[in-house]
Amino acid sequence: MAKFVKLQDGLACCGNGRNAECLNIGPNILDCYIRSAPALLKHCSLGRREQMNIATAFIDAGPIYQNLKDSSKEEIASSFTIGTSPTKSSLHDLLVDEHNWAADQLLKKFPDMSVELIFEEARKFLIAEIQHITFEHFLPLLLGEETMVQDVDLILLGIAENPVYGSLLGPTFGCIMALQFQKVYHTIILSKLPYFCQAKFGDSYWYTNRLSQDQLEEVQKVSISGMICRHQKASIIQKDSFKEADNFSNIPLFCNSSVFSTPDFSRWITTTEKLRNSQFDYVLGECILKISEEKRNQKSQNLREGFHNSVALKSYGSMMLAKDEAVVEANISFILLEATRSLVKQENMVLDRIQGVYIGEDFGKKSDDQCNPKDYPCDPTNPYRCDSSRTVSASCFPIPVPSDDLHFEPFSCLSFVRSLPAQKTLGYRNQMNQVSSYLDGSVMYGSTKCEGDRLRTFQDGKMKTTQISKTRRHYGITISQSDEAEQDGCVSSPEFPCFIAGDDRNSQQALLIAVHTVFHREHDRIATLLKEINSEWDDERIYQETRKLISAQFAHIVYNEYLPIIIGQKFIDDNELRPLKDGFYEGYKNCDASILQPFATAAFRFGHSTVTRFTPMQETIQSPATKVVDLASDFLNMTKVYETEAIEQILGGMHGRHQMMTDRFIDDAVRAFCGLSRLTSFYSIFSDIDQDGLTEIGKVYESPDDIDLFTGIVSEKPVPGGIVGPTAACIIAEQFKRLKQCDRFYYENGLDYARFSIEQLKEIRKVTMSSMICVNTKVPKLSKDVFSVPDSYAIQYVSCNAHTISEKTIE
Ligand code: HEM
Numbered sequence: 001m002a003k004f005v006k007l008q009d010g011l012a013c014c015g016n017g018r019n020a021e022c023l024n025i026g027p028n029i030l031d032c033y034i035r036s037a038p039a040l041l042k043h044c045s046l047g048r049r050e051q052m053n054i055a056t057a058f059i060d061a062g063p064i065y066q067n068l069k070d071s072s073k074e075e076i077a078s079s080f081t082i083g084t085s086p087t088k089s090s091l092h093d094l095l096v097d098e099h100n101w102a103a104d105q106l107l108k109k110f111p112d113m114s115v116e117l118i119f120e121e122a123r124k125f126l127i128a129e130i131q132h133i134t135f136e137h138f139l140p141l142l143l144g145e146e147t148m149v150q151d152v153d154l155i156l157l158g159i160a161e162n163p164v165y166g167s168l169l170g171p172t173f174g175c176i177m178a179l180q181f182q183k184v185y186h187t188i189i190l191s192k193l194p195y196f197c198q199a200k201f202g203d204s205y206w207y208t209n210r211l212s213q214d215q216l217e218e219v220q221k222v223s224i225s226g227m228i229c230r231h232q233k234a235s236i237i238q239k240d241s242f243k244e245a246d247n248f249s250n251i252p253l254f255c256n257s258s259v260f261s262t263p264d265f266s267r268w269i270t271t272t273e274k275l276r277n278s279q280f281d282y283v284l285g286e287c288i289l290k291i292s293e294e295k296r297n298q299k300s301q302n303l304r305e306g307f308h309n310s311v312a313l314k315s316y317g318s319m320m321l322a323k324d325e326a327v328v329e330a331n332i333s334f335i336l337l338e339a340t341r342s343l344v345k346q347e348n349m350v351l352d353r354i355q356g357v358y359i360g361e362d363f364g365k366k367s368d369d370q371c372n373p374k375d376y377p378c379d380p381t382n383p384y385r386c387d388s389s390r391t392v393s394a395s396c397f398p399i400p401v402p403s404d405d406l407h408f409e410p411f412s413c414l415s416f417v418r419s420l421p422a423q424k425t426l427g428y429r430n431q432m433n434q435v436s437s438y439l440d441g442s443v444m445y446g447s448t449k450c451e452g453d454r455l456r457t458f459q460d461g462k463m464k465t466t467q468i469s470k471t472r473r474h475y476g477i478t479i480s481q482s483d484e485a486e487q488d489g490c491v492s493s494p495e496f497p498c499f500i501a502g503d504d505r506n507s508q509q510a511l512l513i514a515v516h517t518v519f520h521r522e523h524d525r526i527a528t529l530l531k532e533i534n535s536e537w538d539d540e541r542i543y544q545e546t547r548k549l550i551s552a553q554f555a556h557i558v559y560n561e562y563l564p565i566i567i568g569q570k571f572i573d574d575n576e577l578r579p580l581k582d583g584f585y586e587g588y589k590n591c592d593a594s595i596l597q598p599f600a601t602a603a604f605r606f607g608h609s610t611v612t613r614f615t616p617m618q619e620t621i622q623s624p625a626t627k628v629v630d631l632a633s634d635f636l637n638m639t640k641v642y643e644t645e646a647i648e649q650i651l652g653g654m655h656g657r658h659q660m661m662t663d664r665f666i667d668d669a670v671r672a673f674c675g676l677s678r679l680t681s682f683y684s685i686f687s688d689i690d691q692d693g694l695t696e697i698g699k700v701y702e703s704p705d706d707i708d709l710f711t712g713i714v715s716e717k718p719v720p721g722g723i724v725g726p727t728a729a730c731i732i733a734e735q736f737k738r739l740k741q742c743d744r745f746y747y748e749n750g751l752d753y754a755r756f757s758i759e760q761l762k763e764i765r766k767v768t769m770s771s772m773i774c775v776n777t778k779v780p781k782l783s784k785d786v787f788s789v790p791d792s793y794a795i796q797y798v799s800c801n802a803h804t805i806s807e808k809t810i811e
């Protein structure tokens with residue numbers, strides 16, 4: 001209660017009575033009354049108010065063990081203090097004594113057990129005792145046997161043999177009580193309960209579920225009277241101390257009577273399984289303790305300061321830092337990972353493995369400009385420390401440099417930062433995805449609200465822009481510049497600052513900005529149109545409607561124009577990836593659209609092999625290049641973006657360039673998933689990798705089973721009509737299938753809450769990347785399919801006037 005009142009302190013109930021949580025009684029302002037705190041309904045559903053329960057609802061000896069999380073277990077076991085209320089303290093004391101007695105007994109029988117295990121087992125015993133006594137001795141008295149049998153159906157055998165008790169409660173109260181205890185108890189008798197109880201939580205720790213037959217037999221021996229005999233130096237007591245002694249069945253007996261049998265702990269622990277369970281609790285508990293300790297230590301050593309001087313790492317670090325949300329997830333994963341390890345190995349935890357874990361800050365308090373993470377998981381001042389995974393952070397995984405290396409300093413190591421883990425259950429490590437996997441325009445609008453908000457002007461649905469050309473209005477804007485503080489790693493700053501967008505990796509190079517700019521201008525254009533047509537719409541409405549439309553256009557371009565070139569038409573058809581000509585898509589399923597490991601780590605990185613170093617800046621593919629974007633020297637350098645017509649010239653240049661062919665130089669499990677044959681030797685007649693490639697690979701790997709997925713993928717010959725091999729095509733197709741099928745907001749869906757009208761869809765389906773560029777830039781000529789290089793035959797280079805975006809979409 002004290003805690004609760006504290007919770008409500010801020011309410012200032014007395015006096016004004018305006019707060020909904022206050023209920024003043026009478027004219028005297030001192031007679032105020034604070035309502036119970038409301039509790040959330042299950043699944044966040046709406047409905048009548050439920051009250052908050054501050055103590056645990058389970059019968060789990062909460063009052064005895066409530067301080068467990070504040071102090072160490074040994075302390076608790078030895079330092080129970082007597083409460084102030086005289087009625088409470090005697091029972092409380094009795095239970096504490098019983099716990100300590102059980103612990104002593106266990107220690108005698110199992111001298112090898114750790115203190116923590118003894119503690120947990122004694123606790124388990126005490127909780128079972130309380131549950132047993134409550135249901136077998138106390139409730140029958142309270143409710144009357146009839147209620148017990150009818151409503152609670154306590155199939156405890158003892159009841160039938162006991163004398164018939166009277167009831168202390170009237171029928172209504174008795175029923176309510178019975179229902180409450182049922183909730184706790186229902187796992188045993190689920191099928192016999194009314195449905196509304198079945199829906200409630202049960203207690204999976206109910207003693208009869210949890211204990212072995214041997215243990216149950218011992219628990220069934222207990223009674224309050226027996227406990228009193230053991231701990232309060234009584235020598236004579238009645239059998240049922242919930243009732244007054246009488247001269248008949250409840251006549252006082254000597255404590256050494258066989259009625260008061262003492263539990264025997266010699267068979268308490270039998271199976272190794274039980275041991276493992278308690279040990280698991282212990283390991284997890286230790287992990288949590290250790291991590292919070294680490295957190296405290298780390299606050300003093302400020303790891304946030306000072307990036308080291310490696311340009312590559314610095315730029316990588318500034319693009320891909322862990323978000324706070326991700327760090328919190330990762331911490332949970334680290335715990336699970338450690339627990340998995342120690343359980344698998346059945347050895348004591350190697351605690352220093354989890355050093356370097358941060359506990360995330362409370363990101364509820366974060367101001368909008370703090371969206372960008374500042375943490376860096378490995379020691380920035382010591383990037384080349386080979387032992388850093390042990391002494392710096394579990395996220396470090398340095399690569400040793402061999403003694404005969406000609407390029408790097410021998411015996412040094414290359415700093416390497418692992419992906420944050422995102423493990424949800426005990427088991428294998430999984431990686432964190434920090435951006436939304438859906439094709440939802442997160443590149444433009446961010447993956448969290450915080451990220452999205454800092455890009456908005458909050459006026460007329462517009463996003464913040466940078467005017468790179470003073471003389472052109474719509475055609476002179478690009479995405480917003482980032483603050484001065486966020487220019488770390490930007491080579492051209494402060495003169496030509498880098499930018500911010502929905503994804504941190506936007507200012508890596510000028511080509512990326514050019515494509516961003518097209519979508520950014522489209523947002524600006526659509527928002528303006530929407531405002532003109534619907535002058536009563538507020539900022540939020542315009543922003544969200546625009547965002548919805550741009551995201552749909554983006555997804556349409558990806559599925560309609562981009563993907564077929566990557567994986568070929570056959571994979572598109574086999575996986576139903578092609579947008580429809582009309583009507584709604586009806587394949588939505590409640591499935592998982594998160595990014596697959598082999599997709600992120602290998603298959604979709606095929607792109608790295610297609611990037612060209614030089615891209616000319618030219619107005620059309622026939623006109624001369626004014627400049628060249630050089631990926632090597634212009635990396636993280638935005639200078640060229642700020643030139644007049646830069647966007648147009650970059651787009652023009654990109655359009656005329658072939659990307660590099662995917663270098664061809666598998667994981668066989670992946671090939672098997674994809675229904676492909678297994679590679680058995682480096683000399684087999686294997687159609688997906690040619691013999692030259694195989695011979696080269698054979699020099700590096702001992703067995704075909706060792707080939708890294710990425711190596712294998714880029715070695716395969718491309719599928720017909722695509723640019724990646726069959727394994728990559730399979731993984732990419734599978735991923736995009738999920739991104740379509742498992743996304744409630746996939747643009748072609750006809751689901752009630754998010755669909756476009758059929759007319760809108762018709763217009764979205766006309767959108768192409770070329771129409772998008774033509775409408776938003778001053779590029780004079782483009783081919784209809786900008787993903788292909790124009791030639792004099794099939795792919796014609798035509799004036800932009802031929803590509804128009806119909807404005808019907810937005811009506
Ligand atoms: C100049 C162009 C590019 C540069 C400099 C670049 C750079 C990078 C870097 C530094 C990483 C992180 C590597 C790691 O630590 O694991 C990365 C990851 C990745 N890149 Fe690129 N990249 C470029 C183009 C592309 C293209 C064109 C594609 C695909 C078509 C692509 C797909 C990916 C994927 C899928 C990842 C993994 C992301 C993840 O872990 O979720 N990249 N890239």
Ligand SMILES: [Ca+2]
Binds near residue numbers: 435437439441442
């Ligand atoms: Ca996304």
